[in-house]
Structure formats: structure tokens, C-alpha cells
Amino acid sequence: MIAPTMIRQIGASTQSFTVRFPKLTRLVAMQQQQNDKVVSSASGGPIEPRNAKVIETALQRLNLRVLENADSGVAQPQTAQSGRRVYVARHAERVDFTFGSWVPYSFNDAGEYVRKDLNMPKSLPPRSPNIWQQDTPLTNLGCYQARLTGEAMKEAGVRIDHVFCSPAFRCVQTAASIIEGLGLRESLPIRIEPGLLEWLTWYPAGIPTYLSNDELTSAGINAAKNYTPLTSVEDLKQSMKESFEAFCSRNAELSKQLIKATEGNILIVGHAATLETCTSAFVHPDIPLTRDLLKRILKFSYCSIVMMESVDGSWKMTRPPCAPFTNSKNDRFDWKDLS
Structure with missing residues (x-):
């Protein structure tokens, strides 16, 4: 112990x-x-443990090592860039992973959303509860995570020219909050790109009906209305039985097309696997993606962000512009425990 x-x-x-x-x-x-x-000493006090000094010394060394490791992950303000930069971020904290099966107790008999916890959204766009079960929103902490990430990117001097995002609502909310933190909410519209969606095998009931650009606009999100995605939802529906390798290739090829079709810096917001599927083909072209990725993504925390930069005609992974966001588990409080 x-x-x-x-x-x-x-x-x-x-x-x-x-x-x-x-x-x-x-x-x-x-x-x-x-x-x-x-046992008690003659004076009634406890005997000094023989190993106490050893443990104290070990703790001092350990604390120093932890601090050194933490410092190594904190990015410094970015210098003048030598090439294009692509930032890839995972969505922030999601409601369903935080609260479990939240829909049954969060909607009344009339299908109206009722907030049951302060970390749940204050309101949600009008939508069938069944769809929310498949396309979860962010928690309030998740929105804060993403906004804080955007603020840190701004402080680091990050410039973003284009934003592409998975159609999943949690990803759209994350992109919107990052942009808000960057101070670009009005000037930088989000381009919804269905091809950035995660592995289709994780949607056994079929791809959800995602919010349209008009619905996103009504929800206060600056979605690009005139953008024609490179991959449509209908295209994805034709590939519901895609292999894991096909999924990785879909994300990789799409990221190549997005970079080729644009100039300037890009922010891509997607899922945990997106951090690798949208960058590996550039920085590790000779290493094929495998199912080992499914194990690695367990270490990709909410709002994780990676950055790759084009230097002398080739891409390399470099230190992200901001530190990660870490938070602890917090058990739910029930006042009735004291009644």
C-alpha cells in the first residue's frame, strides 16, 4: 500500500x-x-523509522524528476516558422464517456433536454434523443479544455489559416472552442469534412444524422456554409464495412488532399486516432499503420494536439505549441448521502 x-x-x-x-x-x-x-519509546513517542531518511531522499529525487519531465513537455513561444504547419487535435471531454448512458435520464417524456449536472451542457440544439446517444456533445469542462488550448496557442504565436473538422458534434464543438480561444471565432469558419470521421466499425447502428451547417450556425458555431467536402457522408455510407487499414488510409489520403488544396497553416480536429492517421503518412512514410494504434490511442488524452512542420520539402513532427490539459477523476457528489 x-x-x-x-x-x-x-x-x-x-x-x-x-x-x-x-x-x-x-x-x-x-x-x-x-x-x-x-512501538512507543520511553518518552511515549514513536520510534523513528529506519528508512524514513531513505524515503525522504528518494521522494526529493522523484519530485525533481517529475518536474523535469513536466518542463520538457511545455512548449515555448514559437519562433518564425520555416514552413507550413499542420496542427491535429483530438476532441475534448465527451458527455457519454463521463456520465455513461446519459440520454435516458437527461430527456423528459416530451423529448426535451434537462440538465442533470453542472458539467453537462446548459442547453442542446433541438434533436432526437436517440441521435444524441450516437453523436454526443462535450461536457462543459470539455469546452473549457478546448478554449484554454486555443488561448495557449494564441499566446504561443500560432497562426491558423484553415480549419477542417470531423462532423461529430464533439469535434465541431472542440474546433469552435479552440478558435474562440485563438480569438478567430468570427473570421475563421469551420469546414466540416466527413472523411475525418473515426473508424466506421464503431458505428454499428449506422452513421448518425449530423447537424447541418444551418443547424450549427443556429447553435452559435461558425460553420462554412459554402464548403464542399472532399468526402461526403453518403460516400462513407458506402464503406460501412471498411477494414481498419482502409480507415487509416482514408484519413491519410484526406489529409494529403487538404494540404495540397490549401496554403498556409491548417488545424484538423478529429478523434484520438486522427492524431496518428493524419500525420503518420508524412513523418513515417515507410511505417504502415497497424492495429497497434488501437492500443496507443488509449494514451491520447482529451484535447491532445500534435504539430508537424514542412522543412526543406519534407514534414517532421515537432513540439506542440502548448502544454497538455490534465485533470483528475472527480466522483459525483450526492447530497442525500448526508441526509
């Missing part, structure tokens, strides 16, 4: 601590056993 105070000091969960620092974990466990058997 790892001392809770130690976990708080390094900001890690017990499980992740055990995996990352097995030797220190064993030392703490031994110390815990000694503490359980502690």
Missing part, C-alpha cells in the same frame, strides 16, 4: 505509481509494515 501523502506529492495514481516506480513502491510498502508495528 502506497502512502496517500506520497501519491499526492507526485500527482500520480496508486496504479501508475506502482508501474512507474516499482523499487520505491516496495520500499514504501516495507516502511508501511514497520509503521504498523511501531
